[in-house]
Amino acid sequence: xxSAKSRLGATRCCGPVSRRSFLxxxxxxxxxGLGLGNLLQAREATAASVGRxxxxxxxxxxxxxxxxxxxxxxxxxxxAPSDYRGLFSPIKTNVPGLDVSELLPMHAKIADKFSLxxxxxxxxADHGGGHKRFLTGRDPAKPTGFVNDSPCVGSMASLDLEHRxxxxxxxxxxxxxxxxVNNVDTFSFGSAYLGNHTHPFRISTDPNKDDFQxxxxxxxxxxxxxxxxxxxxxxxxxxxxREIDYQSSMHSMDSFRQKAVQMLTSTRxxxxxxxxxxxxxxxxxFGRHGxxxxxxxxxxxxxxxxxxxxxxxxxxYQSGISMPQYGTYNWDSHAVNCHLFDDAKIRLPIYDNxxxxxxxxxxxxxxxxxxxxxxxxxxxxxxxxxxxVGSKTKISQPGRDHWPRAMSMLVSGGxxxxxxxxxATNNKGEEPIHRAMSPNDLWATVYRHLGIDYTQSFLDHSGxxxxxxxxxxxxxELI
Numbered sequence: 001x002x003s004a005k006s007r008l009g010a011t012r013c014c015g016p017v018s019r020r021s022f023l024x025x026x027x028x029x030x031x032x033g034l035g036l037g038n039l040l041q042a043r044e045a046t047a048a049s050v051g052r053x054x055x056x057x058x059x060x061x062x063x064x065x066x067x068x069x070x071x072x073x074x075x076x077x078x079x080a081p082s083d084y085r086g087l088f089s090p091i092k093t094n095v096p097g098l099d100v101s102e103l104l105p106m107h108a109k110i111a112d113k114f115s116l117x118x119x120x121x122x123x124x125a126d127h128g129g130g131h132k133r134f135l136t137g138r139d140p141a142k143p144t145g146f147v148n149d150s151p152c153v154g155s156m157a158s159l160d161l162e163h164r165x166x167x168x169x170x171x172x173x174x175x176x177x178x179x180x181v182n183n184v185d186t187f188s189f190g191s192a193y194l195g196n197h198t199h200p201f202r203i204s205t206d207p208n209k210d211d212f213q214x215x216x217x218x219x220x221x222x223x224x225x226x227x228x229x230x231x232x233x234x235x236x237x238x239x240x241x242r243e244i245d246y247q248s249s250m251h252s253m254d255s256f257r258q259k260a261v262q263m264l265t266s267t268r269x270x271x272x273x274x275x276x277x278x279x280x281x282x283x284x285x286f287g288r289h290g291x292x293x294x295x296x297x298x299x300x301x302x303x304x305x306x307x308x309x310x311x312x313x314x315x316x317y318q319s320g321i322s323m324p325q326y327g328t329y330n331w332d333s334h335a336v337n338c339h340l341f342d343d344a345k346i347r348l349p350i351y352d353n354x355x356x357x358x359x360x361x362x363x364x365x366x367x368x369x370x371x372x373x374x375x376x377x378x379x380x381x382x383x384x385x386x387x388x389v390g391s392k393t394k395i396s397q398p399g400r401d402h403w404p405r406a407m408s409m410l411v412s413g414g415x416x417x418x419x420x421x422x423x424a425t426n427n428k429g430e431e432p433i434h435r436a437m438s439p440n441d442l443w444a445t446v447y448r449h450l451g452i453d454y455t456q457s458f459l460d461h462s463g464x465x466x467x468x469x470x471x472x473x474x475x476x477e478l479i
Contacts (some may be wrong), residue, residue: 016171057370057414057449058302060358061154061310062295064377066186066331067130067407069400071383071429072344074099074116074408086398087341090290093110095417095419103348106356110420113359113368115478119423119432120439122379125333125402131188133404134439137469151458153443155191155198156468160452167305169266171201174301176208176294177312187312193460200310201432207275207293208319252281273302281336286357289350291321295358302371307450309343313354316347316439325392331377335388335399342397359412372414372449374442380407384430405431409442415477430436448474 019032025310047108071077076090076099090099100107108115124133124143133142136150140316158173165172180186181202191198271277278296286292291313298309314330317323319353324346325337331347355375362368381400390397406425412418423435447454447468457465 006038007187022281033337035399050141056305057372057451058305058307059157059372059374059414059446059450060302060354061371062358062375063187063309063310063312064331064375065131065314066127066328066333066375067313067332067379067381067402068123069088069333069340069344070118070380070406070408070425071400072340072361072381073104073348075118075380075406075425076101077383077427077429079389083385086385088344098419098421099128099402101348103247103344104352107212110356110359113363114373114409114410115416115418115420115422116410117404117422117437117442117475118408118425120409120437120442121406121432122404125379125404127378127402128188130404132403134376134378135188135442136192137443137472146184146185146188148188148192148465150182151194152189153198153446154310155194156451156458157308157447157452158197158200159194159458160456160468161307161450163380163450165305165307167307168268170269170272170301170304170306172200173200174298174306175200175202175312175417176201176207177204177299177310178290178314179320180314181312188367189310190427193466196456200308203297206319207288207297208288208290212273212275212293222292227436244270245284272300272306275300282361287350287353289316289321289354291316292357293352295354295470296361299358299361299367299371303365303367313351316350321346321350326397328389333399334401335386335397336391338399339390339393339397340382340385340399355410362413368413371416372413372416372446374409374446375408376413376442379404393423409479411442411445414478415450416445420477422475422477435477438472441467441475442472444470444472445474445478448479 029073047219071084071086072088075089075297077085078090080352089098091102091105091108092099093108095111098111098116100111102448122130122133124130124140126144128145129140129143131146132150133150136148137153138150141149148324154173154175161172175181175189180188182204184190184199184202189200189257205214275283275293278300283293283296284295294311294313298311301309317327317329324342325330326342326474327346328338328343332344360375362371382403383406385398387396387398389395406429423437424433425431426433444454452468457467460466
């Protein structure tokens, strides 16, 4: 493979570095530049050789773990038998022929600003396998478990963009969510052979709380006031350096120090996380809820140059909303877990408000070409409704099980075409009958938006070149 396509040239990926080399000082040490010398040099040479220029584009990726029910949201089947179609009815939107669930009335008002994809599918029905298949672009070696054997799409983007995007001290790959995001393997966000330094900077504190802060995102104020005391400052930075895996060589220490100083002293970093800068009206529109305020924080980050922000929207029962016996913490709506319809009556209005606020906000701020919004889970739910005794309610209740053969997702912004439905499933929502695609086609579209050559390769632990995506093409209906 030519050097232009092999991302590390003839140089092997040096493997994992200490997680704390990325997260020291509360995580903001996740800036690009904690790099390994040979890796950085090869990456810079490769970028120059293919003549790519950085684009000021970003993606907000909303992850709905557990698998949202496509037949209660974006792919309604009102003419299907009663044990398929469910309780809710479709409603018309401001785009003729594009219908959504009656529980998504705010979606209906702005359907011209998003597209729905109803025909992406895959073959992995376990949560772990579904996460890994969707988030890496590859069939996982093991169909269960959440530890990646191939890098997450976000880590690959982070590595590609590391020295092509200036983020003013902010990390170039951020994940927002509950405390469950602190373990990178909970949602298969691991970077496999790319090394821990490409893991996302993860924030689990709640921006909906009045005392929200990202701990230690700057050096001590007394140190900031006397930056001329370079001995003291460099001592702090050297403490971070000692966490680096010494089996790998460092890039120039001068360069490392320069980037670390930028990170630790950046007002841009502090301002990005200062939610008080947003008006009450904007915060109210997003919703005074963990989902809504994380969505707003995601916009603040991409607005300031972060190219990839993932927002995990898992448990709606937070921010003062108590979980009923019929509810469940994620989107995994088995009958044993929850009452599918009663849970949806609480979950989907919160979702409706949050997602439409994100879309309206991007358009209102003129970010609808710069920022691409993608909203999906790892798979859909079984078209046929099952009945089972709930583990908490102790009574029979409806639910849907895992179903990777059909799913629906939303995309908005990115300068893409909107106000359309792409693909279709059969009359029972079982499988695609038009424009069948894989998750790789979605990722090829995302990488294209970010200016990333998704045909390039990274070297795995054995030195073999592994393409970012082994297959997949941008979705032409969106471009």
